[in-house]
Amino acid sequence: MGVIAMDTATNALAVGVGTRDGQLLSGVVQRVPRGHSRLLQPSVQFALASAGLKMADVERIVTGVGPGSYTGVRMAVATAKAMGHALDVPVVAVPTVDAMARAAVLAEAAEVLPTRILVMLNARRGCAFGACYEHVEGGRFVQISEIQVLPIVEWMHSLGDDGRALIVRDWAGDSALASRAARSLTWGSLAGLMPQALLELGNRPEYAAYVGDDLHALAPVYALAVEAEAKWQAASEGGST
Amino acid sequence: MNILGIETSCDETSAAIVQDGVHLLAQVTASQIDLHARFGGVVPEVASRRHVVDITKVVEQVFCDARMTWSDIDAIAVTCGPGLLGSLLVGVSAAKGYALATGKPIVGVHHIAGHVAAAMLAWAGGTGATPPFLCLVVSGGHTELLTVDSDFRFARLGGTRDDAAGEAYDKVARLLGLAYPGGPKVDDLAHRGRPDAYVFPRALLEDDGFDFSFSGLKSAVNNEIVKRRNRGQDVSVEDVCASFQAAVVEVLVEKTRRAALHTGARTIVVAGGVAANRGLREAMSKMAQALSARVIFPPIELCTDNAAMIAAAAYPRAKAGRWSPLTLNAYAQLPLADWQDDHWPGGHRLSPTCE
Numbered sequence A: 001m002g003v004i005a006m007d008t009a010t011n012a013l014a015v016g017v018g019t020r021d022g023q024l025l026s027g028v029v030q031r032v033p034r035g036h037s038r039l040l041q042p043s044v045q046f047a048l049a050s051a052g053l054k055m056a057d058v059e060r061i062v063t064g065v066g067p068g069s070y071t072g073v074r075m076a077v078a079t080a081k082a083m084g085h086a087l088d089v090p091v092v093a094v095p096t097v098d099a100m101a102r103a104a105v106l107a108e109a110a111e112v113l114p115t116r117i118l119v120m121l122n123a124r125r126g127c128a129f130g131a132c133y134e135h136v137e138g139g140r141f142v143q144i145s146e147i148q149v150l151p152i153v154e155w156m157h158s159l160g161d162d163g164r165a166l167i168v169r170d171w172a173g174d175s176a177l178a179s180r181a182a183r184s185l186t187w188g189s190l191a192g193l194m195p196q197a198l199l200e201l202g203n204r205p206e207y208a209a210y211v212g213d214d215l216h217a218l219a220p221v222y223a224l225a226v227e228a229e230a231k232w233q234a235a236s237e238g239g240s241t
Numbered sequence B: 001m002n003i004l005g006i007e008t009s010c011d012e013t014s015a016a017i018v019q020d021g022v023h024l025l026a027q028v029t030a031s032q033i034d035l036h037a038r039f040g041g042v043v044p045e046v047a048s049r050r051h052v053v054d055i056t057k058v059v060e061q062v063f064c065d066a067r068m069t070w071s072d073i074d075a076i077a078v079t080c081g082p083g084l085l086g087s088l089l090v091g092v093s094a095a096k097g098y099a100l101a102t103g104k105p106i107v108g109v110h111h112i113a114g115h116v117a118a119a120m121l122a123w124a125g126g127t128g129a130t131p132p133f134l135c136l137v138v139s140g141g142h143t144e145l146l147t148v149d150s151d152f153r154f155a156r157l158g159g160t161r162d163d164a165a166g167e168a169y170d171k172v173a174r175l176l177g178l179a180y181p182g183g184p185k186v187d188d189l190a191h192r193g194r195p196d197a198y199v200f201p202r203a204l205l206e207d208d209g210f211d212f213s214f215s216g217l218k219s220a221v222n223n224e225i226v227k228r229r230n231r232g233q234d235v236s237v238e239d240v241c242a243s244f245q246a247a248v249v250e251v252l253v254e255k256t257r258r259a260a261l262h263t264g265a266r267t268i269v270v271a272g273g274v275a276a277n278r279g280l281r282e283a284m285s286k287m288a289q290a291l292s293a294r295v296i297f298p299p300i301e302l303c304t305d306n307a308a309m310i311a312a313a314a315y316p317r318a319k320a321g322r323w324s325p326l327t328l329n330a331y332a333q334l335p336l337a338d339w340q341d342d343h344w345p346g347g348h349r350l351s352p353t354c355e
């Protein structure tokens, strides 16, 4: 009995196949520019076969739901929905940033875990999709800010000042980021842990599982309104006053 | 052979089940027209977001309507280009997800081949077209004159050098302040106006080739309106629509007539969203009659984007076992010739899978 996990919201395509209790059996991570669309389903097929599982063995699907690249995130969500629909199994929606934070925890030694983890994905114009997490106990982190888009300078305020925070970001350089936090890691160095992170979180009850008629409603977390819609909204509100 | 078709290239999320490329067993289309009307046109990101929500719904409903399950399906067909990339990717991702989960083979379909294949579906009162035939594809995104041989292979005679015919309709509709989508409204108004009230250019009509150009038409219509208004004259919307439509239809029909004479085609197919246009249907039928050729228009509901046409276009490939691999991608631009020879943009060669 197995679980398939996938995420396409970052520059790393991540696919994992694991046991029902969240243990990774086979993982595929590919950082091929513009390759997600071509490679997602073949990667799932490969990971499943590598784990010695058949499609009929799949009892749950986990998908990253963003935020991140709009076009990218829809590939995993549409694929996971179709697979969940055809197989009639639940699809668990895990925010990509949560799984990224989990990947960071997996990479850290248990005795020197950061107090906070700030995950950021470049949203351009000095802004980032992100979320901030705080250590509660035993390696468990809870989200202390909602998933949203903020200027990077504002995100930096959520780090605390004990110097033991960790930043995970999907862009290189930017030494100013590391100076306030204890450390700063690029997503590229952690992406290899994404399959395991997705499988672990997909096993947690706090993430909604969509099945049956509810499955249709499963959609990515975009964290940003479409520009045209936002403008239309602003104009119609302005006009009604 | 039953093929499940999926089409998401623009603003319709559609699923259909077609038997043997001819019999439409069921079709469900979630239209986004209301969603985009307030923006005066399709907003790609809005369309993509809605596709993700609607895609499994339309597939579920189509199985329900056809009273079928996956065990009745032999293959999956999906539009892989051309179109809006974000929209196409939802359909391609979902189709590959379904294929992976069910083990069904998949066929990536060119959108224009789909529009043409709409004419090959049987419908109430019609048997549909059987290739070979000459085909004019006219829609918001395309204006193409093609020959289709008995193996459903295409040869391009010509096409638009700038705007598509449907695009010209939408632009003129916007000039006249008609609500989106304006094309059908122009057609309606044209029937109440005088087609000779204004003289608009017939671009490339003197040209021997089979290319079209419609970009100058919008400016000509705009200039005429401005000129009349500056002189304090009334501008009749009906007359503008009638005169504009007369210009578009004359060029489309005349080029098609010459193409029919050039190729000796006995059957002419007119497909795509603009094939629903009454003015075009009337003029094209008259022309075909004069040539003693047969002209076939798909039923109106199969002229706009739909999944039945995609399933129908996939059938010849499916029958030949020319499946697409799971690496099938979506392409905003995809030349028809490349698709039919399995040449993918970016240097990938799409060979049929060996399994």
Ligand SMILES: [Zn+2]
Residues within 6 Å of the ligand: B111, B115, B139, B141, B273, B304, B305
């Ligand atoms: Zn179309």
